[in-house]
Amino acid sequence: MERQFMVSRVSAPTMRQLGDVIPLPAAVRPDSTADFRIPSGVSVSAAPAAAAVADELGVLLRRVTGFAVPVKEEEPENGGFRLRLDESVDEAKSPESYRLDIAADGVTLSAPAAAGLFAGLQTLRQLLPETAGGEVTIPGGRIDDEPRFAYRGTMLDLARHFYEPADIRTFIDTIAQFKINHLHLHLTDDQGWRLEIDGWPRLTEVSGGEGTGIDGQGPGFLTAAEYADLIAYGETRFVTIVPEIDLPGHVNAAQVAYPELTCDGEPVQPRTDAEVGYSSLCAGKEETYAFVEDVIRVVAGLTPGPFLHIGGDEALSTTAEDYRTFMTRVLPMVGRYGKRAIGWHEMAAVELPPTAVPQYWRIEPADDGVARAAAAGHQVIMSPADRSYLDMKYDESSPLGLDWAGLVGVERSYDWDPADRLPGVGEESLLGVEAPLWSETLRSRADVEFMVFPRLLAIAEIGWTPRADRSWPEFRRRLAEFGPRWTAQGVNFHRSGEVDWK
Numbered sequence: 001m002e003r004q005f006m007v008s009r010v011s012a013p014t015m016r017q018l019g020d021v022i023p024l025p026a027a028v029r030p031d032s033t034a035d036f037r038i039p040s041g042v043s044v045s046a047a048p049a050a051a052a053v054a055d056e057l058g059v060l061l062r063r064v065t066g067f068a069v070p071v072k073e074e075e076p077e078n079g080g081f082r083l084r085l086d087e088s089v090d091e092a093k094s095p096e097s098y099r100l101d102i103a104a105d106g107v108t109l110s111a112p113a114a115a116g117l118f119a120g121l122q123t124l125r126q127l128l129p130e131t132a133g134g135e136v137t138i139p140g141g142r143i144d145d146e147p148r149f150a151y152r153g154t155m156l157d158l159a160r161h162f163y164e165p166a167d168i169r170t171f172i173d174t175i176a177q178f179k180i181n182h183l184h185l186h187l188t189d190d191q192g193w194r195l196e197i198d199g200w201p202r203l204t205e206v207s208g209g210e211g212t213g214i215d216g217q218g219p220g221f222l223t224a225a226e227y228a229d230l231i232a233y234g235e236t237r238f239v240t241i242v243p244e245i246d247l248p249g250h251v252n253a254a255q256v257a258y259p260e261l262t263c264d265g266e267p268v269q270p271r272t273d274a275e276v277g278y279s280s281l282c283a284g285k286e287e288t289y290a291f292v293e294d295v296i297r298v299v300a301g302l303t304p305g306p307f308l309h310i311g312g313d314e315a316l317s318t319t320a321e322d323y324r325t326f327m328t329r330v331l332p333m334v335g336r337y338g339k340r341a342i343g344w345h346e347m348a349a350v351e352l353p354p355t356a357v358p359q360y361w362r363i364e365p366a367d368d369g370v371a372r373a374a375a376a377g378h379q380v381i382m383s384p385a386d387r388s389y390l391d392m393k394y395d396e397s398s399p400l401g402l403d404w405a406g407l408v409g410v411e412r413s414y415d416w417d418p419a420d421r422l423p424g425v426g427e428e429s430l431l432g433v434e435a436p437l438w439s440e441t442l443r444s445r446a447d448v449e450f451m452v453f454p455r456l457l458a459i460a461e462i463g464w465t466p467r468a469d470r471s472w473p474e475f476r477r478r479l480a481e482f483g484p485r486w487t488a489q490g491v492n493f494h495r496s497g498e499v500d501w502k
């Protein structure tokens with residue numbers, strides 16, 4: 001890949017360098033003769049299909065320049081921002097690819113699809129100052145960019161602690177700036193059930209009620225309408241929601257609501273401690289499958305995205321045989337309702353439908369079937385806990401987080417590669433990477449932000465940037481710029497001592 005960094009240049013104080021972007025773009029060609037000073041009469045032009053991205057660019061430009069910045073359909077003769085959808089582009093190109101041309105007379109952003117324009121807009125946003133303050137100049141040159149992996153995700157655990165929809169929307173706004181394009185919602189667990197399911201009202205009435213969060217916090221669940229609103233909001237940020245219903249373990253909350261879901265039909269007690277592995281659906285009971293099929297049907301019906309995550313982790317009180325019986329029956333249901341199943345890597349112990357995606361979280365490689373699944377053509381999502389788990393403490397002094405997978409500082413989050421993690425699971429087997437955030441120790445959006453930022457940017461860059469172009473010292477330098485940006489955006493990021501924050 002082509003790359004040239006400028007060694008020095010004379011620039012206005014607000015001006016950034018063309019490559020100062022996270023994730024680092026695939027190809028950056030600075031041209032110091034082509035800097036664009038934004039003039040007061042500037043406008044944005046876009047074809048109707050790109051109008052939403054154009055409106056957003058208009059808002060950003062008004063904020064940083066104070067100019068009127070009209071958004072129009074016709075392209076100005078010169079001096080403006082032009083957004084172009086070029087559907088004739090090579091079909092092999094990712095829909096998220098884009099080209100950003102910055103010349104002395106204007107800026108042209110082109111892409112084969114709206115997703116690419118949105119990705120390019122995030123790059124452009126980082127080349128602008130975050131807040132208003134004088135003349136704005138954008139560094140000249142060309143960026144040609146596309147993602148390494150199609151799936152770049154993070155996860156919120158709503159089961160251990162519920163986050164209000166407004167907080168989830170704010171979170172989506174922040175992650176989308178780094179081209180994270182999937183948000184996995186862990187909606188059910190032993191403590192609580194956080195998505196309303198038509199026909200099974202007690203799931204949320206009882207297990208989404210007061211006291212169902214860790215240590216008795218609570219209450220909270222998403223109504224079907226709130227869930228639909230979140231999905232629609234995600235679509236405006238090109239973030240696909242991936243719902244998880246965790247089965248056959250992690251089901252105490254379902255069994256509290258419906259005792260017929262235990263093997264003996266006896267009621268179980270609500271639990272809000274952080275133990276795992278004690279609950280299981282009953283693989284030998286027909287009621288189990290009636291329930292599971294109903295839930296899968298409803299969740300699939302509420303979810304336009306391609307994926308439905310069925311958990312499958314830590315089913316420590318399900319025998320291996322029962323696990324196999326259960327998964328072999330349930331995995332095809334996901335396909336019948338039109339979705340592609342994702343499951344934690346334990347799922348790979350069974351024969352998988354062709355499109356199923358194991359999500360690997362292990363620390364040490366083990367013979368758990370993931371490499372076999374990859375050899376059979378399955379795509380894998382990499383989430384090794386010792387690198388990508390955002391609920392691990394940064395260091396001994398972290399006030400929040402767990403440490404069972406070790407301490408995960410910012411360099412540790414960055415300095416690994418998903419294609420080296422597991423023998424037999426190389427570049428071509430990877431759908432992408434995800435950084436999950438479990439909520440046992442978290443209580444608020446501020447806590448979430450503290451754990452996620454800056455580490456998610458490491459995972460975002462791993463998922464997007466060509467591997468050969470990544471370097472920790474260089475990433476660390478670019479990361480420092482986000483201190484003032486996050487302060488301006490009100491993001492409660494962790495001022496890790498590994499970074500010389502601006």
Ligand code: TNX
Pocket residue numbers: 276313314344361389391402438439440
């Ligand atoms: C393991 S890794 C879990 C979760 C916990 C998490 C805490 C995995 C798929 N499951 O149930 O919340 O550790 O770090």
